[in-house]
Amino acid sequence: MESAQNVYQYNVQMTCSGCSGAVSRILTKTPGVDKFEVNLEKQLVTVTASIPKEAVLEAIRKSGKPVTAL
Template identity: 50%
Template sequence: MAVHTYNVAMTCGGCSGAVTRILTKQLGEGEKFDVNLEAKTVKVQTARSADEMKDIIAKCGKATTFVSTDESASL
């Protein structure tokens, strides 16, 4: 599984909470994520495509920008 990194326009705990709720509902067994409000980043370890994950994260209503994919990283 790869780790996809995104910049998400999160400004408060409510924003990061919304991202966390969406990812908790959408991700399956073996998939992991890390939401960092201070850095305004979200990392997702998944076999799904970067575009699919961007669409899922964007459901929180915040601007979401794909940054990178690391095929050898893990969370």
């Protein structure tokens, strides 16, 4: 059985490649996250996942960066 794929976008306050790297490391380790794209310039993270939007939001919050779901 395939789980539904959802695409979510988040505004994450990132100021450098270290910030975006921290977000990337967390998303790589998050079960249910299939792929993601971090755009440092736009401070935008796009995630394709089979888990709820709130679960991805909580995972990104672990990076310590201010984040809001769009």
